Amino acid sequence: xxxxxxxxxxxxxxxxxxxxxxxxxxxxxxxxxxxxxxxxxxxxxxxxxxxxxxxxxxxxxxxxxxxxxxxxxxxxxxxxxxxxxxxxxxxxxxxxxxxxxxxxxxxxxxxxxxxxxxxxxxxxxxxxxxxxxxxxxxxxxxxxxxxxxxxxxxxxxxxxxxxxxxxxxxxxxxxxxxxxxxxxxxxxxxxxxxxxxxxxxxxxxxxxxxxxxxxxxxxxxxxxxxxxxxxxxxxxxxxxxxxxxxxxxxxxxxxxxxxxxxxxxxxxxxxxxxxxxxxxxxxxxxxxxxxxxxxxxxxxxxxxxxxxxxxxxxxxxxxxxxxxxxxxxxxxxxxxxxxxxxxxxxxxxxxxxxxxxxxxxxxxxxxxxxxxxxxxxxxxxxxxxxxxxxxxxxxxxxxxxxxxxxxxxxxxxxxxxxxxxxxxxxxxxxxxxxxxxxxxxxxxxxxxxxxxxxxxxxxxxxxxxxxxxxxxxxxxxxxxxxxxxxxxxxxxxxxxxxxxxxxxxxxxxxxxxxxxxxx
Numbered sequence: 346x347x348x349x350x351x352x353x354x355x356x357x358x359x360x361x362x363x364x365x366x367x368x369x370x371x372x373x374x375x376x377x378x379x380x381x382x383x384x385x386x387x388x389x390x391x392x393x394x395x396x397x398x399x400x401x402x403x404x405x406x407x408x409x410x411x412x413x414x415x416x417x418x419x420x421x422x423x424x425x426x427x428x429x430x431x432x433x434x435x436x437x438x439x440x441x442x443x444x445x446x447x448x449x450x451x452x453x454x455x456x457x458x459x460x461x462x463x464x465x466x467x468x469x470x471x472x473x474x475x476x477x478x479x480x481x482x483x484x485x486x487x488x489x490x491x492x493x494x495x496x497x498x499x500x501x502x503x504x505x506x507x508x509x510x511x512x513x514x515x516x517x518x519x520x521x522x523x524x525x526x527x528x529x530x531x532x533x534x535x536x537x538x539x540x541x542x543x544x545x546x547x548x549x550x551x552x553x554x555x556x557x558x559x560x561x562x563x564x565x566x567x568x569x570x571x572x573x574x575x576x577x578x579x580x581x582x583x584x585x586x587x588x589x590x591x592x593x594x595x596x597x598x599x600x601x602x603x604x605x606x607x608x609x610x611x612x613x614x615x616x617x618x619x620x621x622x623x624x625x626x627x628x629x630x631x632x633x634x635x636x637x638x639x640x641x642x643x644x645x646x647x648x649x650x651x652x653x654x655x656x657x658x659x660x661x662x663x664x665x666x667x668x669x670x671x672x673x674x675x676x677x678x679x680x681x682x683x684x685x686x687x688x689x690x691x692x693x694x695x696x697x698x699x700x701x702x703x704x705x706x707x708x709x710x711x712x713x714x715x716x717x718x719x720x721x722x723x724x725x726x727x728x729x730x731x732x733x734x735x736x737x738x739x740x741x742x743x744x745x746x747x748x749x750x751x752x753x754x755x756x757x758x759x760x761x762x763x764x765x766x767x768x769x770x771x772x773x774x775x776x777x778x779x780x781x782x783x784x785x786x787x788x789x790x791x792x793x794x795x796x797x798x799x800x801x802x803x804x805x806x807x808x809x810x811x812x813x814x815x816x817x818x819x820x821x822x823x824x825x826x827x828x829x830x831x832x833x834x835x836x837x838x839x840x841x842x843x844x845x846x847x848x849x850x851x852x853x854x855x856x857x858x859x860x861x862x863x864x
Contacts, residue, residue, distance in 0.1 A: 616670060757772060
């Protein structure tokens with residue numbers, strides 16, 4: 346690494362690849378593009394856009410992100426297999442700065458039980474395909490999967506061989522989140538001590554959060570020489586997730602006493618907005634007490650804390666809401682705001698819609714403005730999200746009516762549209778929401794098991810939109826979705842139908858889809 350780069354920590358965002366592997370997370374093609382654009386506005390260094398060989402949909406998403414998103418390096422994931430590499434190279438080719446990210450397991454347990462290969466075979470395979478990939482793309486990254494559990498001497502050997510073969514970045518994953526900080530930091534330090542050509546590459550880390558130590562392990566690696574961190578918005582990812590991008594960035598910014606002059610290029614004032622965009626599009630809520638971007642991150646209820654804050658902010662706040670762009674919900678529009686003001690504010694928020702989508706969103710805006718006195722940024726984000734479905738939904742809610750009361754049996758009548766076909770049915774339930782969901786199931790013929798149901802006000806006031814987040818299991822598949830309305834029963838119905846639509850789309854594409862292998 347050049348001396349001028351020693352103080353810069355590269356932020357490699359894998360929300361669109363590893364993050365989408367979160368149980369229940371499912372993004373459409375359009376939603377992936379929107380997140381990628383916001384990651385570029387956030388100024389991440391690298392966007393890992395997907396695993397192109399996994400499916401035709403993943404390939405198209407990576408290719409379009411590579412063609413349309415400017416600024417960051419656009420990476421695709423590939424195994425050390427020729428077909429994977431060829432597909433990945435084709436997908437990232439349109440990018441101004443393309444990258445192929447190769448991975449191959451190296452730990453003893455993976456060699457013995459998964460790959461059934463000896464050390465020399467693993468080394469040979471890695472070198473062969475790094476060299477092959479380097480002929481197709483100038484920027485190659487290599488990850489020895491399960492590096493933290495790989496024998497130190499073999500890890501050093503494979504890292505040296507990967508760099509000699511042409512890898513510009515070598516990523517050291519803690520694939521199963523097994524390490525603790527002093528141990529993982531020592532892994533990085535040992536590589537710098539024992540790998541003679543290590544200065545020719547950037548050393549990166551990718552830590553999973555199985556023991557809640559992904560951020561701590563990543564920072565221990567940085568303190569021992571790593572200069573790139575692979576992370577995700579809100580810490581999304583396989584199993585317990587990955588290191589949270591917002592936490593990594595704000596720790597480096599807030600604690601220069603521990604990290605010296607190390608910096609990132611992240612525009613921190615966009616962290617809050619990007620976090621909430623990802624949350625809404627994936628259907629996975631951010632816990633209220635989540636560090637940095639949670640709803641309670643800057644809330645002070647204790648009288649002692651409030652008194653201290655009023656006298657001197659630093660008594661109980663080590664950063665400000667403004668630092669991450671969470672400086673309060675801005676009142677933006679009312680019912681008399683015109684189409685131009687509406688579209689201008691969407692553009693100001695970084696949301697890009699096509700003219701016909703703006704027209705549709707504006708119609709929903711006028712409907713909402715008749716029900717609410719004021720419209721806020723978060724309201725607009727939800728209206729825009731409704732337009733980010735890449736194809737027409739299979740099912741749409743046409744009408745519903747509920748009858749309920751303290752002494753009445755809750756009953757719902759629901760009418761659902763599927764293309765030109767309209768079906769109506771009714772059912773009873775334990776409450777109005779349960780009755781509506783049971784009626785939907787009767788109509789669509791898909792019985793889901795409701796795993797999580799959460800509702801929260803999107804903005805302030807008695808007329809606020811109520812946002813319902815659902816996680817539903819259909820046999821072995823789990824999907825999540827959100828919907829919002831001033832009527833929480835309607836929001837529940839729309840969110841459940843959205844889950845059904847995602848399940849139906851996934852079933853159609855299932856034969857062609859292969860999930861990315863875990864790192």
